[in-house]
Amino acid sequence: MPELLEFNNVSKVYSRGLISQTSTVALSNLYLKLKEDQPTIVTVAGESGSGKTTLAMLLLGFIPPTSGQILYHGQDINTLKGEEKIRFRREVQAVFQDPFSVFNPFYTVDHLLTVPIKKFKLAKSKSEARDRMVESLRAVGLHPQDILGRFPHQLSGGQRQRINVARALLLQPRLLVADEPVSMVDASLRANILETLRSLQSDYGVTIIYITHDLTTAYHIARSIIVLYHGAVMEAGDIDTVIKSPQHPYTKLLIDSIPWPDINRRWGATEIKAQESETEDRSPGCKFYARCPFAMEKCKFAPPLFRISEFQAASCYLYEQHSPVEAERLSELLPV
Amino acid sequence: MTPIMKIINLQVSYYTDSGRARALDGVSLSLEPGEKLGLVGESGSGKSTMALAMMRMIKPPGRIEGGQVIVGGTDLTALSDDEMLKARLSKISYIPQGAMNSLNPVMRIGAQMVDAIRAHNHSISGSEMEELCLQTLESVDLKRSVFRMYAHELSGGMKQRVCIAIGVLLKPQMIIADEPTSALDVVTQRQVMETIDRVQDKIGAAVILIGHDMGLMAQFVDKVAVMYAGRLMEVSHVREMFTDPKHPYAQALIKSLPNLDNKGIFQGIPGMAPALLRLPRGCAFHPRCEHMMEICQSVRPDLIPLTDGREVSCHLYSEAN
Numbered sequence: 001m002p003e004l005l006e007f008n009n010v011s012k013v014y015s016r017g018l019i020s021q022t023s024t025v026a027l028s029n030l031y032l033k034l035k036e037d038q039p040t041i042v043t044v045a046g047e048s049g050s051g052k053t054t055l056a057m058l059l060l061g062f063i064p065p066t067s068g069q070i071l072y073h074g075q076d077i078n079t080l081k082g083e084e085k086i087r088f089r090r091e092v093q094a095v096f097q098d099p100f101s102v103f104n105p106f107y108t109v110d111h112l113l114t115v116p117i118k119k120f121k122l123a124k125s126k127s128e129a130r131d132r133m134v135e136s137l138r139a140v141g142l143h144p145q146d147i148l149g150r151f152p153h154q155l156s157g158g159q160r161q162r163i164n165v166a167r168a169l170l171l172q173p174r175l176l177v178a179d180e181p182v183s184m185v186d187a188s189l190r191a192n193i194l195e196t197l198r199s200l201q202s203d204y205g206v207t208i209i210y211i212t213h214d215l216t217t218a219y220h221i222a223r224s225i226i227v228l229y230h231g232a233v234m235e236a237g238d239i240d241t242v243i244k245s246p247q248h249p250y251t252k253l254l255i256d257s258i259p260w261p262d263i264n265r266r267w268g269a270t271e272i273k274a275q276e277s278e279t280e281d282r283s284p285g286c287k288f289y290a291r292c293p294f295a296m297e298k299c300k301f302a303p304p305l306f307r308i309s310e311f312q313a314a315s316c317y318l319y320e321q322h323s324p325v326e327a328e329r330l331s332e333l334l335p336v
Numbered sequence: 337m338t339p340i341m342k343i344i345n346l347q348v349s350y351y352t353d354s355g356r357a358r359a360l361d362g363v364s365l366s367l368e369p370g371e372k373l374g375l376v377g378e379s380g381s382g383k384s385t386m387a388l389a390m391m392r393m394i395k396p397p398g399r400i401e402g403g404q405v406i407v408g409g410t411d412l413t414a415l416s417d418d419e420m421l422k423a424r425l426s427k428i429s430y431i432p433q434g435a436m437n438s439l440n441p442v443m444r445i446g447a448q449m450v451d452a453i454r455a456h457n458h459s460i461s462g463s464e465m466e467e468l469c470l471q472t473l474e475s476v477d478l479k480r481s482v483f484r485m486y487a488h489e490l491s492g493g494m495k496q497r498v499c500i501a502i503g504v505l506l507k508p509q510m511i512i513a514d515e516p517t518s519a520l521d522v523v524t525q526r527q528v529m530e531t532i533d534r535v536q537d538k539i540g541a542a543v544i545l546i547g548h549d550m551g552l553m554a555q556f557v558d559k560v561a562v563m564y565a566g567r568l569m570e571v572s573h574v575r576e577m578f579t580d581p582k583h584p585y586a587q588a589l590i591k592s593l594p595n596l597d598n599k600g601i602f603q604g605i606p607g608m609a610p611a612l613l614r615l616p617r618g619c620a621f622h623p624r625c626e627h628m629m630e631i632c633q634s635v636r637p638d639l640i641p642l643t644d645g646r647e648v649s650c651h652l653y654s655e656a657n
Contacts, residue, residue: 047521047523048492048520048521048524156379156609157379186378186548189378189604190592190594190604191592191594191603191604192604195604213521213522214522215522216551216594216595217594219596219599220594220599240599243596244596253523254523257522257523257525257526259522259525259526259529259549259551259552259554259555259556260551260554260555260595260596261550261551261553261554261578261590261593261594262554262578262595263554263574263575263578266555267526267555
């Protein structure tokens with residue numbers, strides 16, 4: 001049976017400049033498989049510029065990969081046509097970071113929900129359309145009578161973000177890409193949205209790719225994690241293991257930098273070495289070389305992933321006593 | 337120690353077509369030199385209004401309707417517009433949300449810093465001015481070469497640090513930072529916060545950090561003030577706020593925080609933040625409060641002092657007194 005989604009050696013390089021071409025590798029040689037019958041929540045984490053959003057854009061088919069293929073049910077998403085393309089568009093949905101800019105202020109919020117119903121011909125009559133809207137709003141914990149007929153400015157950020165989730169749910173997606181869905185929402189509302197996302201996975205069997213730099217929320221909803229840095233996988237595995245005992249120096253830095261809301265857990269004493277590299281890094285070595293406190297001579301050649309335990313692997317020579325795993329087998333490190 | 341900054345009964349309202357919104361309703365606070373206060377609350381609770389009111393930058397339809405802001409013995413609300421212009425940056429400075437986007441893209445960083453000094457001090461010589469700028473850049477961990485650079489040559493975190501450098505250039509006694517790191521990722525955020533911490537320590541300024549990231553507050557501030565619907569609900573030392581919050585809203589806020597021990601338990605605060613135009617009578621939090629009593633629906637609680645310099649505005653505690 002073909003996988004729900006498969007990244008097959010996908011790279012994305014952005015080039016700019018006409019004469020002297022400079023290029024930025026946003027994602028390099030990623031392999032990832034998500035199974036149809038095992039819905040899960042995978043976190044893709046990393047700081048700005050790590051390639052997280054590029055991954056989302058590639059997956060949604062907004063930009064083509066420079067090399068490699070992205071397969072949905074075994075078919076390349078960039079060659080889908082007609083019926084197939086519509087099915088892909090319906091089954092793969094997204095929730096974006098900013099709950100304010102996705103609404104058109106001239107329309108009531110109903111518009112956001114009725115357009116997909118019309119486009120995808122999900123309902124035969126007006127009353128059926130309304131029933132579906134009501135049902136999906138209830139599913140995300142909103143009261144339809146408070147929401148329908150209102151304008152976006154009358155609703156809070158948290159409500160708007162939940163309407164976005166409701167819109168995605170309406171289409172009965174198989175896969176949801178959530179790109180920083182809670183970073184612009186008040187802390188007190190985050191819990192509600194995360195809870196909604198999690199119930200989508202458990203009750204409706206939707207696989208979710210949760211893209212974030214906020215490892216605290218990721219820890220709470222996801223099952224597995226992939227840590228990216230400059231487009232390369234630094235560490236991957238079970239989220240409990242990775243967050244409680246990070247192995248890669250970059251993951252350690254990330255986790256050390258989380259401001260935990262816990263008075264007894266102070267910000268790491270570890271010094272942050274150097275600024276984010278200002279120059280373009282095109283060396284074949286480890287992407288984290290310039291900032292790594294443990295940088296060694298051999299780090300000038302990119303390390304493979306070393307499997308530290310069943311569900312944890314780090315791409316770092318510090319762990320070379322463990323057996324390496326091929327990049328193609330990344331998915332085996334992610335529990336579902 | 338005597339407080340370096342005192343806010344006394346500050347009142348700000350916005351007049352809209354549908355009525356008067358009291359964005360700040362009698363807020364009083366005081367800070368000692370070098371003290372760091374975190375101001376937290378949901379969006380629309382009046383955090384940013386408070387920062388703008390302290391800087392006297394409230395624009396119509398908003399108006400400061402009463403109260404005083406005293407910084408280092410000067411009442412800012414009594415100053416003339418010209419005097420206030422001088423006081424900004426030299427007495428009180430403001431690092432707004434997304435400050436990095438406020439740098440002028442066609443002026444060198446140095447020129448923008450020099451501009452700020454010249455506006456306050458005409459007698460200072462060019463070379464002195466440049467030296468002061470370079471030293472300030474170094475104090476925020478930037479290279480001297482940044483002086484000659486343009487904003488687009490810097491990363492987000494570096495631009496934010498330039499804004500901090502401008503903010504502390506004239507050694508103000510009070511720094512207000514309004515979500516200074518909300519657009520940055522965790523690693524850069526930590527670097528920026530450590531920078532603010534170091535420079536404020538060096539010049540002995542008091543800091544108000546505005547934000548809704550309780551994690552950041554736990555790591556950075558000495559005292560936390562919780563705001564709700566334009567009023568202060570609780571002011572406590574950071575340790576007590578996180579271990580033993582008093583006000584039911586503060587308790588709910590602390591409970592809703594994710595940490596490593598309560599995986600998968602989400603506790604949001606039920607209900608919605610009230611609209612300022614239609615505030616409930618009595619305590620603004622009563623419709624969402626689990627300890628709601630009859631008195632809460634009619635009488636607004638005052639901010640009353642508890643032990644250890646804590647303050648809380650809730651009828652649960654006024655009874656006990």
